[in-house]
Amino acid sequence: MTVHVLVVEDEPVAARAHRTFVERMAGFEVVDVAGTFADAVRALGAHQVDLVLLDMQLPDGHGLDLLRQLRATAHPSHVIAVTSARDADVVRQAASQGVVGYLLKPFTAAMLEAKLRQYADFRSALETTASVDQTAVDAVFDAMRPRREVALPKGLSAETLVKVRQLLGGSDQARTASEVADRIGTSRVTARRYLEYLADAGQVDRSTRHGGSGRPHVEYRSS
Known part of the structure; x- marks a missing residue:
């Protein structure tokens, strides 16, 4: 859409x-x-x-x-x-x-x-509400109410958070912290802090990527 x-x-x-x-x-x-x-x-x-x-x-x-x-x-x-x-x-x-x-x-x-x-x-x-009952109506109007966010941890900026959201929201591809860091120009540790914040807030999904001979990697995808 x-x-x-x-x-x-x-x-x-x-x-x-x-x-x-x-x-x-x-x-x-x-x-x-x-x-x-x-x-x-x-x-x-x-x-x-x-x-x-x-x-x-x-x-x-x-x-x-x-x-x-x-x-x-x-x-x-x-x-x-x-x-x-x-x-x-x-x-x-x-x-x-x-x-x-x-x-x-x-x-x-x-x-x-x-x-x-x-x-x-x-x-x-x-667009996805097929029939109208009170629960469906409440869901529609609740969508325009401000979301309750998990408090932004000290040291994280709203501007960088926007960049991470835009990167993940721009495709269906899941990315690791290292891949996000390369794209937004931060360290892997910093990128992981933003990704974990979004995961804790329910705005991205966390999963494990297996493959190769190394350790599995945690990857993140827009919800």
Whole structure:
């Protein structure tokens, strides 16, 4: 399942950063970047869009107006607000228009990754629910709630954690700590600490790789 994303952001540097980061996430594809309200409307008509990353403050309109237009036309896109708009009324109106997430600038790459991962789980739950009962409904809405993470151990950084997640999430291939270390530029011991953190948090699977005459290796694969 590929999530088709429209980035709506009027600041060119921020727009490029959002596009670059989204395209590094396995299962996500940016179909267009819009810098204005009018460009966003055109892009929504020209592409299949599953998710809009929406800046509220646009030069020719407000993000809330775009939300209202989406809802009035029953457009199927979901929306995550990615904005510096901190006005409580804007937040309330965005919630009433059905945004599935609200991310305040400035934010870290890890925070954006968490929102996108939550959305991927949310969409997967929507598409795999064959019949509706309370358990199924709860699973869908729980997917967009923040995950409880195992506390990040001292000495580990959120930025490197993102790199490890992206490496494992980019393919179905299982990797050892040595293989991860070679790809992200750390020592094997450091890579193993990140991998063990993710395994303890239930975000990667651990298994043993046998073969050859040496000792078996522990390998890690995205859950």
